[in-house]
Amino acid sequence: MPGTEMADDDDPRFGPGPFAGLLGFRILHADRDGATVEADPGPEHGNRIGIVHGGFLSALLDTTTGWAVQAHLPPGIGAPHVQMSIQYVRAAATGATLSCRGRCVSAGRSICSAEAEITQGDRVIARAVTSHAVLQAS
Structure with a gap:
């Protein structure tokens, strides 16, 4: 995706994908400098004690690091975690926007690595470090 812009809503490479879309994730940008994804967790994203479920946070980190890595790869090449x-x-509290910023740390021919951090307001909520296998085109 080097040099691509996130403005083309009709291009299937852009957008959060079905699962992240179901969770309400919004990709603000994804380029070689990194990715930013936002979400507004509601009560349905909470656990029984009323805070945002860790699985929701994990999915947000997963989506953001995935987009950060994908921006370093040519179209058609995948890099699953x-x-x-x-x-x-x-x-994290429900009802307040979460912002996740991620970046690709290393983009090799077979493995990529990335990191991301979720904030809510000025507070750090969670961090992740990831590895991705580069799937070569057949």
């Missing part, structure tokens, strides 16, 4: 390590720093 093969590892993700998450540090949950503090609880």
Whole structure:
């Protein structure tokens, strides 16, 4: 995706994908400098004690690091996650926007790595470090 712009809503490479779309994720940008994805978690994204579920946060980190890596690869080449390590720093509240910023740390021919951080306001909520397997075109 080098040099692509996120403005073309009809291009299937752009947009959050079906699962991330179901969760309400909004991709603000994804380019070689990184990716930013936002979400507005509602009560349906909370756990029984009323905070945002860790799985929702994990999916946001997964989506953001995926887009950060994808921006370094040519169209048609995938790079699914093969590892993700998450540090949950503090609880996130429902009803307030989450912003996740990620960047590709290394983009090799077979493995890429990335990192991302979720904030809510000025508070860090969670961080992740990921590895991705580059799927070569057949």
